[in-house]
Amino acid sequence: MRYLIKFSYDGSNFYGYQKQPGKRTVEGELERALYDINNHTVTRIYSSGRTDRGVHAKGQTAHFDLDISITLYKLKCALNSLLPDDIHVIEAINVDNDFHARFMVKNKTYKYYLNMGEYNPVDRNSIHQYNKELNIEKMSTAIKDLIGTHDFKIFTSKEVVKDNYTRTIYEANIEKKDNLLIFKFTGNGFMKYQVRNMVGTLIKIGKGKLESGTIKKLLNNEAPEKYIFTAKPEGLYLEEVSYK
Amino acid sequence: MRYLIKFSYDGSNFYGYQKQPGKRTVEGELERALYDINNHTVTRIYSSGRTDRGVHAKGQTAHFDLDISITLYKLKCALNSLLPDDIHVIEAINVDNDFHARFMVKNKTYKYYLNMGEYNPVDRNSIHQYNKELNIEKMSTAIKDLIGTHDFKIFTSKEVVKDNYTRTIYEANIEKKDNLLIFKFTGNGFMKYQVRNMVGTLIKIGKGKLESGTIKKLLNNEAPEKYIFTAKPEGLYLEEVSYK
Numbered sequence: 001m002r003y004l005i006k007f008s009y010d011g012s013n014f015y016g017y018q019k020q021p022g023k024r025t026v027e028g029e030l031e032r033a034l035y036d037i038n039n040h041t042v043t044r045i046y047s048s049g050r051t052d053r054g055v056h057a058k059g060q061t062a063h064f065d066l067d068i069s070i071t072l073y074k075l076k077c078a079l080n081s082l083l084p085d086d087i088h089v090i091e092a093i094n095v096d097n098d099f100h101a102r103f104m105v106k107n108k109t110y111k112y113y114l115n116m117g118e119y120n121p122v123d124r125n126s127i128h129q130y131n132k133e134l135n136i137e138k139m140s141t142a143i144k145d146l147i148g149t150h151d152f153k154i155f156t157s158k159e160v161v162k163d164n165y166t167r168t169i170y171e172a173n174i175e176k177k178d179n180l181l182i183f184k185f186t187g188n189g190f191m192k193y194q195v196r197n198m199v200g201t202l203i204k205i206g207k208g209k210l211e212s213g214t215i216k217k218l219l220n221n222e223a224p225e226k227y228i229f230t231a232k233p234e235g236l237y238l239e240e241v242s243y244k
Numbered sequence: 245m246r247y248l249i250k251f252s253y254d255g256s257n258f259y260g261y262q263k264q265p266g267k268r269t270v271e272g273e274l275e276r277a278l279y280d281i282n283n284h285t286v287t288r289i290y291s292s293g294r295t296d297r298g299v300h301a302k303g304q305t306a307h308f309d310l311d312i313s314i315t316l317y318k319l320k321c322a323l324n325s326l327l328p329d330d331i332h333v334i335e336a337i338n339v340d341n342d343f344h345a346r347f348m349v350k351n352k353t354y355k356y357y358l359n360m361g362e363y364n365p366v367d368r369n370s371i372h373q374y375n376k377e378l379n380i381e382k383m384s385t386a387i388k389d390l391i392g393t394h395d396f397k398i399f400t401s402k403e404v405v406k407d408n409y410t411r412t413i414y415e416a417n418i419e420k421k422d423n424l425l426i427f428k429f430t431g432n433g434f435m436k437y438q439v440r441n442m443v444g445t446l447i448k449i450g451k452g453k454l455e456s457g458t459i460k461k462l463l464n465n466e467a468p469e470k471y472i473f474t475a476k477p478e479g480l481y482l483e484e485v486s487y488k
Contacts, residue, residue: 087365118332122254126367
């Protein structure tokens, strides 16, 4: 039987998302718990995608196959009892045997949390402590240029080699709650560092170091790559993954 | 010159507040930083009071004397550059030489954060993960009984031996933001475990394990001590200390 789980994690104390020998990773911890549940059988998980080291998730997803028979409620409980306290399974559902957690993704939503106010030690690993004012009007104008179908190659990590860098962003906006800024992006897919690079560049615009039109110029290859800045990982959350 | 600092900390990774040989404590870290600033002179700090192990602060205060001459801005910067990233000095001000950060406290405000929704791994050390519904109406009725001048001996730790257990609570209420509950208490002083014991007992009332009238009965010594429960430390914040 194939299962899809929705889960959250605190990325702070993981070496990264993907399983690596000898390292504490999100995937590694999940597969270790599933090994115990699935009658000591090596059980691979297939996630909607990786997140960078230090990045969090509120609604990451993954599928896997189990040989044993178990109710969804018991599966959730068994996973949560075996997993460390920085990973939490929110839901487990049954899916068809041809379902794939990565290839069938429709949309993903990422949020980036930034504190413009006084440094807050309690939030230092969960909200980016920028601790200075930003021009929200300029950033809100600039973020709109990211909406639509574009070649986002300039916004991804240089390590990324793909046939196609075209992605569609359906929604991109900035919400302000007192001193907290929440950047939200919904799209059909995001490449490595893409969200952090979009946010980092927006921060430079908000700071007045770059003009509002820079995002549009970067997308049109009319501005140099050195205008791209990578925002710190701790403010980023994979909020939601939706399927076709 | 005597200085008063206002500071915040994440209590998660400290052995406690008060200096103890060989242990990582908030007071110990502050005195270590002040030793460097004050020309390698042992510099004692006097806090508004201790907080329990695992409890956080957004507005703790302490005073100390320095032999050197330093501007307030430089003192704040020097402290923040020398302190670990889980303590942060918000403000430094000059005070009279007879000022005392503990004896001259007028009011203290504590807040307790509780999540009734799904377990959130990112917040596990900063918001109590209760993860079940509570009857807010019953708790909001019960919390009002704490307002006023009462003998709070029954709500303190049994280790506490004092001449006087009478304290005044000016404000006590519960705010609900989605699944988050924020218990707020303002009073002229709180004893060891008092806030956590008040919150713990309120939670039992919200859960339906105790009647709404239990708080009043406990204060009047008409209910047994076994009705007192201690809420976990990670939800508690010393929010503010005000002076006469």
